[in-house]
Amino acid sequence: MAQQRTPGKAVGLPAATVERLPIYLRALTEFKSRGVEVISSEELAEAVNVTSAQLRKDLSHLGGHGTRGVGYDVAVLIQALSATLGVDKQWPIVIVGCGNLGMSLAKYAGFTNRGFKISALFDSAPEIIGKVVEISEGQKIFIKDVAGLSTFIRENNIQIAVITTPAPAAQSVCDTLVNAGIYSIMTFAPVTLTVPSGVDVRQIDLASELQILTFHEQTKANEVIAI
Amino acid sequence: MAQQRTPGKAVGLPAATVERLPIYLRALTEFKSRGVEVISSEELAEAVNVTSAQLRKDLSHLGGHGTRGVGYDVAVLIQALSATLGVDKQWPIVIVGCGNLGMSLAKYAGFTNRGFKISALFDSAPEIIGKVVEISEGQKIFIKDVAGLSTFIRENNIQIAVITTPAPAAQSVCDTLVNAGIYSIMTFAPVTLTVPSGVDVRQIDLASELQILTFHEQTKANEVIAI
CATH class of the missing domain: 3.40.50.720 (NAD(P)-binding Rossmann-like Domain)
Structure with a gap:
């Protein structure tokens, strides 16, 4: 649905990843509101209907926020996604x-x-x-x-x-x-x-x-x- | 944005083509309302912001409705797209x-x-x-x-x-x-x-x-x- 911006510099995130980030943020916000503090890539992936491999790959673009065997800190990942999407402000x-x-x-x-x-x-x-x-x-x-x-x-x-x-x-x-x-x-x-x-x-x-x-x-x- | 249907049979149109067909139909309907009867792939492609190569490839899935050097018959193509999308009925x-x-x-x-x-x-x-x-x-x-x-x-x-x-x-x-x-x-x-x-x-x-x-x-x- 998007008309892509002509990239000035080919640095950054794949467009398909960008389209998924708001969905991850939405799901994490929902988990946080239910008191979840740590989440595995499998749980988060299942909640948004992507594979956990896809999820990990997408989130790797934001820097390493997950810990192998432990998962993602929900609040930290919400902050990272909000900052990346620019919605840590109104x-x-x-x-x-x-x-x-x-x-x-x-x-x-x-x-x-x-x-x-x-x-x-x-x-x-x-x-x-x-x-x-x-x-x-x-x-x-x-x-x-x-x-x-x-x-x-x-x-x-x-x-x-x-x-x-x-x-x-x-x-x-x-x-x-x-x-x-x-x-x-x-x-x-x-x-x-x-x-x-x-x-x-x-x-x-x-x-x-x-x-x-x-x-x-x-x-x-x-x-x-x-x- | 779509969750894809698990294909029962892998016959048919690429999902990305399916997403563009309604846009072609919308543009053609607009051309028809302005009295345009024949349109080149370049004109139609420009009106919907895709390349004419992409347009021709997408429409080739519907069977050959264009004539080289002449273009597409607008009414015929509208009918073909409407039938493919299933919107020749309400x-x-x-x-x-x-x-x-x-x-x-x-x-x-x-x-x-x-x-x-x-x-x-x-x-x-x-x-x-x-x-x-x-x-x-x-x-x-x-x-x-x-x-x-x-x-x-x-x-x-x-x-x-x-x-x-x-x-x-x-x-x-x-x-x-x-x-x-x-x-x-x-x-x-x-x-x-x-x-x-x-x-x-x-x-x-x-x-x-x-x-x-x-x-x-x-x-x-x-x-x-x-x-």
Whole structure:
């Protein structure tokens, strides 16, 4: 789903490893909340549906945090993963497009404890600009005019944006974001965005995801299966 | 993001190709709506950010639909892709979990013209069971009690389900779905689901997607970049 950044320097982690790190972090946080202090690679691997060999290889990129025969210190590994992913601090994000999907993301409780806070919401429709949204209990923000998007991003040093506009508006919003200095974009608009090299786009196309499932349903009957 | 089905027969399309087919179909549908009848592999490849070599290779799995020096007949290729993905018909889907995210998916207009219709919504909270939801203009359905989920799936021959419950409820809902005969699940719950071999799960973990972006932001400063 990702359009890969053109690597400036070919140093670092394989993209597939990067995609798994948030899953490891999520599982470890869950183990910690249940009081687990040390975990074996087998236990952690099983919890996230990868092989323990894959897990050990992925985590070896972070430096040696495991002890053979003992396992990983959960708190230490959480700290290492959080630092690697950059979520040992909170990132302010903006959401552009305040339809049903944008509103549900604005209220999504799962962002707050995983490194993100909603900094502002933007839309272009006069009838909803200025509307007050309760994004969490007692925390209200109002929907801003998209005309002020660039200024807001620059003044508040925003680095990550989410596009939840209809498809026809997405490229124009994307251009505005990139021109204002955003290099990391998550988009739900069902259209391929064109961005300069160096800008990361994570596209979540909900109908495409479902169509991958129907492919499998469809091919079951034909006994033609993805390999 | 996918947990791959254990292949019964190793015949068919590479999983990475399957993931791109919905994107090709989406782009072709857009070209068709603008009156384009024939398209070159270069034009189509550019519109979806893949190389034309990759595009031709992917489409070659569907049989020869292109003509060298002429290109692809847009309508013919749309039909071939729709048939391969199984979206030349409409699939009824159920959504389990009627919080903000579930409600926004229920109202998401992008499903209808891409092969899906919302058949039913389920929740376990007494205060919202029975509530009427307008999922599209003039089309209202009411939220059903999750206690009736299995029966509904069996009686209506549902094959695809979406889980938008909080994390703690997701595995139990997943088990109910699988026991009722569902083999294709899209889940937004931030937890790894355990399913029997043969069940496809597409997980969309929104905070994990954002954390992949922060990894890149974070490492920019350090000049360590995913390869």
